[in-house]
Amino acid sequence: MEAQSGSFFARNEFLIRRLHSLTGLVPVGAFMCVHLITNSSTLGGAEMFQKNVDLIHSLGPALPAVEWAFIFLPLIFHAVVGVWIIRSGESNYFTYNYVSNFRWWMQRVTAWIALFFILYHVFHMHGWFHTEWWLKNVANENTGGHLFKPEHATSSAAIALASPFKKLLYVVGVTACVFHLANGLWTLGITWGIWTSPAAQRRANYLCAAFGVGLLAVGLGSIVGVSKTNVAEAEAFENAQLETKAAAAKRAAELLKKESAKAVTPTATATKK
Amino acid sequence: MAKQRVLIVGGGLAGLAAAMQLAESGTDVDLMSLTPVKRSHSVCAQGGINSVNELTRQQGDNEHLHFDDTVYGGDFLQHQPPVKEMTEWGPKIINLMDRLGVPFNRTPEGFRDQRRFGGTLFKRTAFAGATTGQQLLYALDEQVRRWETAGKVKKYEFWDFLGPMLDENGICRGAVAQDLVTMEIRTFPADAVIVGTGGCGLIFGRSTMSMACTGSAAARCFRVGAKYGNGEFIQVHPTAIPGADKLRLMSESARGEGGRVWVPRTPQDPRDPKSIPEAERYYFLEERYPKYGNLVPRDIATREIFSICTEDGLSVEKDRLCVYLDLTHLPKSAHDKLGGILDIYEKFQGVDPREVPMKIFPAVHYSMGGLWVDYERTPSGGLKPGSPKNQVTNIPGLYAIGECDYQYHGANRLGANSLLSCIFSGLIVAPGVQNWMKAIPGGPAADKPSSFYEAERKKHQAAHDKLLHRTGGGENPYLIHQELGNVMTKAATVVRYNNVLRDAYATVCELQQRAEKCSLSDTGNWTNQNVVFTKALVDMFPLARTILKGALQRDECRGAHFKPEFSPAGIDASASPTDRRRLAEEWCDRFELNTAKWCKSTVATLGADGEPQIAYEDVDTSLITPRPRLYGLVGAEAIEQVWNERQAAKKNGAATNGSAVAATAS
């Protein structure tokens, strides 16, 4: 029994499942909170949302690395292990119809919904990959992919979600994700031994529920915000801002050119030192 | 030489204690049980386990008093050295069980808590909630699992012991057993076989015992020549919850915690029991036994509850016999302490005993009798440690321990002593068995030719096949069992009459013949419980007949064996002092005569014709002289006075003689 038997997966099952639990909270869950809060700023109008998007995109060329390291890879890990976990259990809610058993089942149902929704959502807005070939041939206007344009954050989002069917899809998807996170937070507390007694678990349950309701409001707020957007106005603002930005960039480039022209090497050597 | 093995049959407290002790000292053990050992009947013991402890010691208690209480409670029918040894081991056993992790109840300071149980005036009983037996069994089960994991113990669960294998010299060489799932019959060669298979309550149909307590294993030893001792001594527990499938125990601890037994003074008073005023309640135990109150010894409580219903007609209900056991006046702390057993009542009766007095009635509970076993005495009156004679039956190499031996409880068992006797006998059998194995006449079991074992196996296989394919007969084993239970319960429980016993014996013989004609509704060879039950039923009859015959022949009252025709009457309280003195002298004369005649173990052997042959064997009462049990007897004070004077005189006589001898010697 002590023999090191079984696959890598079997031998590291504890670690893998704890990481699964952890990634659900950080970074995936945390990202979702940030993401939904950011998106809910659409409620504050195109300017506010664009500012937030710009802040994120100020990472520039580092953004894909950050995205993959802190969002996509943990998400993929969470999803792959999650699918394996789902396949390891068998629901018996119809025999033992307790609330927590229902939640066990719902955690798995929402996991599937979230998985497909997020796959679609990332394709829909982000396009999955940003290589030239991919964007040209796979994720484009015709396939309904890569519709979110960071520089036209509000308007492109509003266009992408124009169809009521898509809005509904997003409502369902966001609700599932929020339930999955809030309920997952509660089970995480048990898994890691943060709340142990029934009373503590009950109190934690209230907190997690409140968190879930709050986050759901934020999430649905984003959809409302996007829906309320006047595309033309948003576009106008965005274009204006782009122009201002372009002008500013131009000025900056000129300034830089001037600086480098009269540049003296000591600065460079100093940095080398 | 092949490695020697011991086969233990039965995985209750006794069997597990023996297994762990043997495994620890290096012996390989096969452990066989009808059920997974964790499900053994020992789990049903609720109340606690007795021993002297530091607290009672300072109140004047000591091992000798526990010993005295045990033999006095057992009406002096047990050989005293094993009992003395057991009570001396008591504190050590409790300490051991404590170390093994039994969650004994604790005092605020963290010591083991104790409670008082029937038949003693000291708080000697350590307990773990209301499931002490379960907790003790689990602790031993865990230790045996530890040895199983280490490879020293091999378990055979769901196996039925079919009988010991005796060689040409009558030495036990192992056993034949049957897998209850595959129905495979095979031999288990062993250098010693230890039987710890518990009581035989199922002979009485419904009892407080578990479904595995058929007595068949003991009967199968009895059939091949093992002696059976004190069979007629069956303890009937005073308080049980009557149920359709079994009678569920209501532990004595309910009374220990302050539960009061009563009946309405008006027969079958229809009022809600809680609305019956104190003055109209008859607390008959408290009134009749002011010293012990509700905690009188079991046999007395049983008879009083029985007679208040049958003779005084004060049963609470008209159609069924029962009295109130009232806990409703107790504080919540007492209810909490008793949690487990109160839940049992609520679960099986649907009524909350914290709110409504429980209804209870006596039920068959424990077999004091069992396989006759030997012991080796030390000069000081204890047991010789490691003697191969300790716990051995009259068949060399075949040992018996726990409830299925006859050794520790005499005519009546004291509450909370059974757990002690089971663990004790299990622990002490081990070194004896190991010494036996060092020099087995004829060499170890593994050296026996395989033809010997094969012949034994074939014998049992043939009997099994024959039973399986028996045609005709048409008798139904389950119905015969019911009939047997009814007869036995009527004739051989609380009160016994010779004419009833005689009739019952005849009926049981008839039933036995009918049982031989049982047809099986299942003739398959896979997990056939029908054939297993039928075999067990057939093996109930030798013991049933032994119980009845022993009871019939024993014309006296002793412990659980009560015959009104032979009950010593009290003496006339209104007589003049001189008459009273004379009557008391006569009473004591009669008592001494009766002791000389009947303070003897009943030892049965099974004749070839199936008739139990009963002999009587002297009891070693050298340590404590038998004295009358005077609880509640009219004129008890006068009798006691005479008795004490006689004892004092004897002592003086002995002392004078002793000094005279000493003087001569010098």
Added chain:
Amino acid sequence: MIQAASHDAPSSHDHAPPPATFTVRVLRQDAPDQPSYWEKHTIVRENDMNVISVLQRMAAQAETADGNPVTPVAWDCNCLEEVCGACTMLINGRTRQACSALVDKLLVDNPEGIELRPMSKFPVLRDLMVSRARLFRALQKAKAWIPVDGYYDLGSGPKQSPADQEVAYPLSECMSCGCCLEACPQYTKIELTKRDGETDAEFKARETSAYDGAFIGAHAISQVMLFNTHPTGKMNAGERLDALTAEGGIQVCGNAQNCVAVCPKHIPLTTSIARAGRATTLHSLKKFFDL
């Protein structure tokens, strides 16, 4: 005499008078490799019947509702007081002990009759009898015992506060009945059959390794917490936590919390699981960082 105490008292339920007879449907199976089939029995109702007495009547009757002779249903039982854990089965679909399942109550909830099935998470041996060897194997894997020095007299056990005893005692009441495992959505059935040419020992070894690789279950997790809080058992807490973090360990728990809801002994299993969650977290961190 004593049996005169059988009941003629009216049933305590205020509902319509209980039926004179009722139907029992039993899911039978002749042997492990055989198909299962339903069988219907008619039983005459008596007062204070439980499912055990129903099965006893069925064995004595030995015929179906249609009057066909049948073999008695095989089932497991011992104490009939709900302390041995043997008679666990599915009664009207739910896992529980047959001895504490009172017929009148079952008929109130489900007047059509009673349905009996074997536990679904353990291999059926025959009819309602299953092999729960996996459950006991889990106790071996978890080292669920106090590793004392020996059985000679070494004095008293460790002192323990009443508060600690009150935590330990309920956990120690676990009778290994398997209800928590039966109701657990993460505990799935393992049934192996012996291969041709495989010896008993080889088969046993293969079975043990399959058991060890699958979920250990609430039952054993709770036992680990029992021993890990005992003053002596604590000394080997790490070994037991290793068992809980091995393959099939506590990580498989999905927090459906059915275990605690179906436990006939009301053992705080989910508390044990959460405590074990905390202990394994700390244990793993300590091991990883060599603290």
